[in-house]
Amino acid sequence: MSETSSDGNIYERGLDKTPANYQPLTPLSYLDWAARVFPDKTAVIHGPHKFTWSEFDVRCRRLASALQKRGIGPGDTVSVMSPNAPAMLEAHYGVPMAGAVLNALNYRLDDETIAFILKHAETKVLITDREFSGVIRDAVAILDNPDLLIVDVDDPLANGGELIGDLTYEALLAEGDPDHVWEAPADEWQAMCLNYTSGTTGNPKGVVYHHRGGYLNALGNALVFRLGPESVYLWTLPMFHCNGWTYTWAVTSVGGTHVCLRNVDPAEIFPLIEEHKVTHMCGAPIVLNMLVHAPDDVKKTFDHTIEVATGGAAPPSTVISRMAAMGFNVTHLYGLTETYGPSTVCVFQDEWADLPLEDKAVKMSRQGVRYPTQFHQTVRDPETLDLVPEDGKTIGEIMFQSNTVMRGYLKNPDATAEAFRGGWYHTGDLAVQHPDGYIEVKDRSKDIIISGGENISSLEVEETLYKHPGVMECAVVAMPSEKWGETPVAFVTPTAAAEGTLDANELIDFCKQHMARFKAPTKVVFGPLPKTSTGKIQKFVLREKVHDVAEEKDD
């Protein structure tokens, strides 16, 4: 009898949870399903190598079994340093199957940051691809933890590197039982993954995911992205990035096919799309830019549609149209590490189809509406938590309530409490909510430029710059101005074709013609843009640079 039996209503008597009707939600169950329904279908492609769902399942079971035999279980962290190769995908199943927590490392990090993470996460096992042996060896030296078990992935497709660990990944798998029966977590709230955010200041924070959230966000992706058994997913998005936005599990939930990719290189991407008839892929806008600006002898145009989800920044209209011309249909998603990756999607409305390209791109570049698996998506006053009017003008902070929000930051109750204050997850992103319910990010709070008392959205200036055919990438930040308070300055990487010929004044004039004149940049600096290891442009670095140029010109 339930606890409420004595005083509850008729529905609270004798209708309790039992193993028959209550089981923890976990994305691990998708692998069980795929291996059962499609045992002989190709699960994973890695260069010339292929695994069926049955083979992949056995490898994951072996990994779980081997880890357990070595004493790894709930509460233990297993870190993995790997590009988008099979071992990384297997770790997404084998590690949590052992009850442990997967910490997928950003392979662009430096040794000190990696050492910090391994120490903070109290990592027990480190699985590392040979290509990263250099930085890992240095990180391990800094860490100085003799109890750390290091497992080398000797991927035949790796480019160089050495074996530096205690045993190879294949030897570890050989220790495991191929028929290992894994147990679902005792509670779906149990920690499953640990992802460190690449903060621009301070130490990275460890975002903890639970099984429930992984299960739900993966289903949301499958539903929103219309995945099915025929789907072929190309791994252009790093799996370490929010666990590949949970596509690591979503593709499995429908029995699709994962196509691994160690290097995000158009010279590899185009042929793989053609060879495997890729149907879906994801990536930051830079990935789309790379495809659009790939050399002509590399570029291919496809007669089947490839669905591309992008996030991190809005795709400029030119990118949308140029991708479409090659066969790619771009969808804009929005989310954060704290929300298991994508949490909103710019759902395409039928009536947009007839809009002029520019207008259509404006609609499509918005962050959109919540996933069906997200609970509440709102824009609120950061202080009062009041909802902002849905007028497309009033700026507030995007806040979520959802089962697809992290448990919190590991060993950081203050940051967790701050992120969840008032019962809402505070994204830190400033946005408006349009009358049609779509949200549109206007800026991170520090990215708003205030010039002569008027707000200028750096994103709006960037969107205008992207319309110029000579602009490959750009970023706009505030430059201090005695007269105006601040003015916008643009940092621009020209396309290969425009390299050396693109003129600053031409770009400024172009902006003045295409937006309010006061919003046009007062200065343009050419060159490569500083980026975080996940490909985010580091505006704080640019802000430091503007102090140099601010001396030169102030109008």
Added chain:
Amino acid sequence: MSETSSDGNIYERGLDKTPANYQPLTPLSYLDWAARVFPDKTAVIHGPHKFTWSEFDVRCRRLASALQKRGIGPGDTVSVMSPNAPAMLEAHYGVPMAGAVLNALNYRLDDETIAFILKHAETKVLITDREFSGVIRDAVAILDNPDLLIVDVDDPLANGGELIGDLTYEALLAEGDPDHVWEAPADEWQAMCLNYTSGTTGNPKGVVYHHRGGYLNALGNALVFRLGPESVYLWTLPMFHCNGWTYTWAVTSVGGTHVCLRNVDPAEIFPLIEEHKVTHMCGAPIVLNMLVHAPDDVKKTFDHTIEVATGGAAPPSTVISRMAAMGFNVTHLYGLTETYGPSTVCVFQDEWADLPLEDKAVKMSRQGVRYPTQFHQTVRDPETLDLVPEDGKTIGEIMFQSNTVMRGYLKNPDATAEAFRGGWYHTGDLAVQHPDGYIEVKDRSKDIIISGGENISSLEVEETLYKHPGVMECAVVAMPSEKWGETPVAFVTPTAAAEGTLDANELIDFCKQHMARFKAPTKVVFGPLPKTSTGKIQKFVLREKVHDVAEEKDD
């Protein structure tokens, strides 16, 4: 801090549930989503009437608000007697939005059974379509509960009937606040629906669904059936039947369109499919039979594919092929009231496409594999609970562990405990598990015929009979035999074309040619088949009848 803070591992410290990261799963959230994302898109079509998602949402909010104003809340039952009309669909949202429990009544039930259910469910409000005023008036008289609030749905498409209640449904809606803000249930385990099973003996049992299960099974349907915003779902399946197999919520979860249908009549179905470009529908095999055997002037062939899910019995190969010829793609699902309707699906494997029709139909008629949202689907020895070998031969009982299994039977702890004994939900269906993991129902335990010590599956005999072009419907049961113990006897409804000319001996010979001779029926009886109100053939009635025919012949 969590309860485990003091002794748990690092992942159990300061990472507790908050409103920001934990919200109850409820299918009600899908309506919120659809109304937000597709406010002006058609949500519901009912004859000449249409509602947008925004309008539909407002009607549901009004219903919830009006019920709450009248004191209805958690633990209260609202019963609804209605065909597949808008009020029934609205009740699927408005009633649980008020925190109450929806009890959708089978409109084919008699007055005494309805009175039993209203009393057992302690119904507070009865919403009833005018077409059923006769049986409801009688049921209410038997019930004799002066506190029951009766609400008449005065559907303009109703065929006759009277208004017998305290107020009309539209008047009730008018009492409600269109801007009513509903609250999610405090716990996703809260009761949401109550569905009475049409048992063949004894009183019906009340199956209790919770919000969590409704949410998950609807997502499973959307995923398995590939629903999307462009989906147009025709309501050929009664919404009272496992809440329309949870398609009441699944179609909403993607912003598709519901097309209502009061009467399952091919003369209405074919034109509706054509007019609204219907993409999906569900139904018992009899619905498929009706379409296949519809008069030629009613039948239409479509050049778009209509996905049809069927369950309750395996679709015979002739039905699959004849439906395909008209544009319908048949998928076989399996489930029970206790499992929110469909729980397994016969996933079509690519390699089946090249099989001869007969072999393909054999594959397709199996009950298949679990939904991705189902947790464990197994075939076990009913006594020992041991798994049966996956040999396609050894018969066991289908047992589930899943979040999409009912909470239990209302006010019936003994039946609940019996159904869940050993931690598994016992379906009572006997099946084999094939080497490819697909399950195939062989029979309800009492439907196995034992003849000369050999088991004969009545389903196998029926499948053979269905191959005869003159057979519209059939059912096979055991006839006592002194010599053999039992022999099969077939009850057959001929097609309109074969009516009066179909010969018993011809059918028996046909069976002997197409299956093991000892399995052929020894007797054929022509005529209509007795059915439950949900369209299930009542074999127990046929078993009583065989005692009459057993006197005539025994070989």
